[in-house]
Amino acid sequence: MKFSRHTKVAAAVAGAATIALLASACSTGGGEESDGDITLTVTTFGTFGYDDLYTEYEEANPGVTIEATNIDTGGNARTDAFTKLAAGSGLSDVVAIEEGWLGAIMEVSDQFADLTEYGIADRKGDWVDWKYEQATDPEGRVIGYGTDIGPTGICYNGPALEAAGLPSDRESVAELLNGDWAHYFDVGRQYQQATGKAWFDHSGFVWNSMVNQMPEGYYTTDGELNVEDNADLKANFGLLAGAVDDGLSAAQTAWDWNGGKSFVDGAFATFVCPGWMLGVVEGQVETGGGDASTGWDFADVFPGGAANWGGAFLSVPETSEHKEAAAKLADWLTQPEQQVKQSAAAGNFPSTIGAQETLAEEATPNEFFNGAPTGSILAARAEGVVAQFKGPDDSVIQENVFGPPLSALDRGEADATSAWDQAIELLHELVGE
Structure with missing residues (x-):
């Protein structure tokens, strides 16, 4: 073997x-x-x-x-x-x-x-x-x-929310975050104002979640590219850019998170979590020197409702x-x-x-996530999920078209308009049309 x-x-x-x-x-x-x-x-x-x-x-x-x-x-x-x-x-x-x-x-x-x-x-x-x-x-x-x-919920750090005077038990967190993306960002502003720290790790994963939740994402259901003139997509981009401008992003590097330390040192308080990401979070916390006592939990809620990633x-x-x-x-x-x-x-x-x-x-308790019944929560999050059509360049658009401008947003090197324009330029260069 x-x-x-x-x-x-x-x-x-x-x-x-x-x-x-x-x-x-x-x-x-x-x-x-x-x-x-x-x-x-x-x-x-x-x-x-x-x-x-x-x-x-x-x-x-x-x-x-x-x-x-x-x-x-x-x-x-x-x-x-x-x-x-x-x-x-x-x-x-x-x-x-x-x-x-x-x-x-x-x-x-x-x-x-x-x-x-x-x-x-x-x-x-x-x-x-x-x-x-x-x-x-x-x-x-x-x-x-x-x-x-990939039904998706919200991972959050209980001690971090408590430090901001926000509830930390998962039922209360689910109630606190129940609403659309604008509401999620508004709660994040409350957190940022109380602690001076970021609300989420970086814009890329949040953006991916927002796009996946739309009836049609980068492609229409009949396979046509659906980016440049997509008013709903651009509006979501502006909403996210506003949150970044208000200090809600920790500007982390995807799949790195400072060697996992950012999951341990309170660099951010919430994290978008499709089911497969739970193992990633646990691994990052342990790599960063933490364990179950670091305080990560998992709530049965997601901005805007059901989503699959x-x-x-x-x-x-x-x-x-x-x-x-x-x-x-x-x-x-x-x-x-x-x-x-x-x-x-x-x-x-x-x-x-x-x-x-x-x-x-x-409903087996997940000891790492404060005893959360992650399986039953994900089963609840799966209700209403409908897979979005993914075109041939979907992952390229997410990572290579929107990735660089979102990183520029996080670093304060672009605003909503210039970042969107950069994405469209990359779209023409890498995908065409």
Whole structure:
């Protein structure tokens, strides 16, 4: 057993991938299973919580060895996947695909196995309906087993709120923050005026949450780019810029947070938390020298109501020489029983209805988050969630078009107008139109 831990550019990569993979199709063995022992490679990203499940699967399936690779972030996983698609080789037998770049993968969906050939249609009722549909391409091919989804609540630091004279028990915090984004920022202004400290970590994650909550985000439901003349999007951008101007952002670096210390030293008081982010928060606090006594908690509330951020799928590339065995593994990893175990290990929230019901019923206290019943809270936050259509360049627009101007806002180097103009310039440069 071995454990190791439609931009213009993307369009070119996708085209190259198609040519390269077509050229190499006859050399892959057509997915035929070999006799005897086999090794299955798996690539995930972030915090998937699969290590114990890999061991369990190997023990139940003698002759199968799993070689697992985990990439630090979804963005880097996207780069890795498209680089290997362009090369026509190198993809694992099972590849995790993030919701934000699923749209780009759909443009080369024929390079992934149609899982209806391996019985996924028999499980269609296992998942919330929109999760199964997300992984279905226009030709009706299903290319991914759904892992988690991202219903979102608010993580907050109880002692920090108490220092500002605000309530800190999660029921009162849920009542305090119940409302729209303008209300969330207004409470943040109260906090900032009382403490002189920031309300949230940085603008990028807040912006992503605001966009995900809209009926249509960077694309319309029929796949048209929907940024430059989107009055609602621009209004939200101005609302966020006003909050930043009032000192509500701690101007942190995404996925860094000063080596986790900012979660411990009170640099900010609230944090947007899709289910999978709970494991990130715990890891950052511990990396920064803190523990459960640092005081982070999780409230059943989110500005503006229900929202989904993220979620992933397990896919099997056509280049795999063990497609049947790979599909069997991916199928097993995404069964409700395994999704419950994954949630316990990684803190994320399952996409299968059975696993969701289990977590809601058990309401197991999360000792790190002050005993919060994170599973049942996420089940409540999942009510009313409808997945937003994600176009081919969705993740690129979030990270590379809006990322730099939002960072400039946080640093005080831009105002709402100049930051929006910069985003539109980057949109034209990186995406076109």
